Amino acid sequence: MTRRLLAFALCLIPIAAIADETIPIEQEPRHHLIFENDHVRFFDVELEPGYESRYHWHRSDGVFVNISSSPTVAQDLGKEAVRRGERAIGETYFIDYGVKPKAHRVTNSGTTPYRVIDAEILAGCGQADAIAAANQTLLIDNERVFVTRIILHPGESTELRAPCGLLVSVSGGNVTLDGESSNLPPAGFKWRQQAATMTLVNAGKLVFHGVDIRLK
Numbered sequence: 001m002t003r004r005l006l007a008f009a010l011c012l013i014p015i016a017a018i019a020d021e022t023i024p025i026e027q028e029p030r031h032h033l034i035f036e037n038d039h040v041r042f043f044d045v046e047l048e049p050g051y052e053s054r055y056h057w058h059r060s061d062g063v064f065v066n067i068s069s070s071p072t073v074a075q076d077l078g079k080e081a082v083r084r085g086e087r088a089i090g091e092t093y094f095i096d097y098g099v100k101p102k103a104h105r106v107t108n109s110g111t112t113p114y115r116v117i118d119a120e121i122l123a124g125c126g127q128a129d130a131i132a133a134a135n136q137t138l139l140i141d142n143e144r145v146f147v148t149r150i151i152l153h154p155g156e157s158t159e160l161r162a163p164c165g166l167l168v169s170v171s172g173g174n175v176t177l178d179g180e181s182s183n184l185p186p187a188g189f190k191w192r193q194q195a196a197t198m199t200l201v202n203a204g205k206l207v208f209h210g211v212d213i214r215l216k
Contacts, residue, residue: 030051032044039215044115049112050108056104062120070108074107075107076104092140124215150210151209154204160199164192165214166191167189172186175204177192181203
């Protein structure tokens, strides 16, 4: 019995050692905290080929949007690594880390950069109108967010509705928001918190691809 207990204790040592090395997401070197307020935290994550992230914690619900693609290897703390294929550029998904916190690490196993934005949802701004405007396609509708994909050809427009939201640029491009011009790079963003609907126009010469995250 003593030998069995000793063997069991020895097996736990590596897991305990790894757990001690976990860090908050904002301390992971490639997870760059770009913007933060009472409602969201916006991380721009870019892993160069071969980079293996440190084990880091996700503790808030998040909307993720892929900006550039590469195969990756993901490993949850204490579990086997899992190989993942390339995600499509613009692929968008919600993970309820606020309910199910997780520590993991990710390795870029490909030959091109892997880039994704993580919009952590901290607090809503009030009731959101759950209707997709023109030139938008519904992606996610849950108790935390209403998320749409925006595709605008040159000169086309759409509405960004109240009370608050985060426009994420996938393709990059020149846009105007209520007449104010912005040159958004890939992974660029515009936070808004307003009482009335705003008009987004593609003022550039190429198709603009964006994702709008409206908080509830």
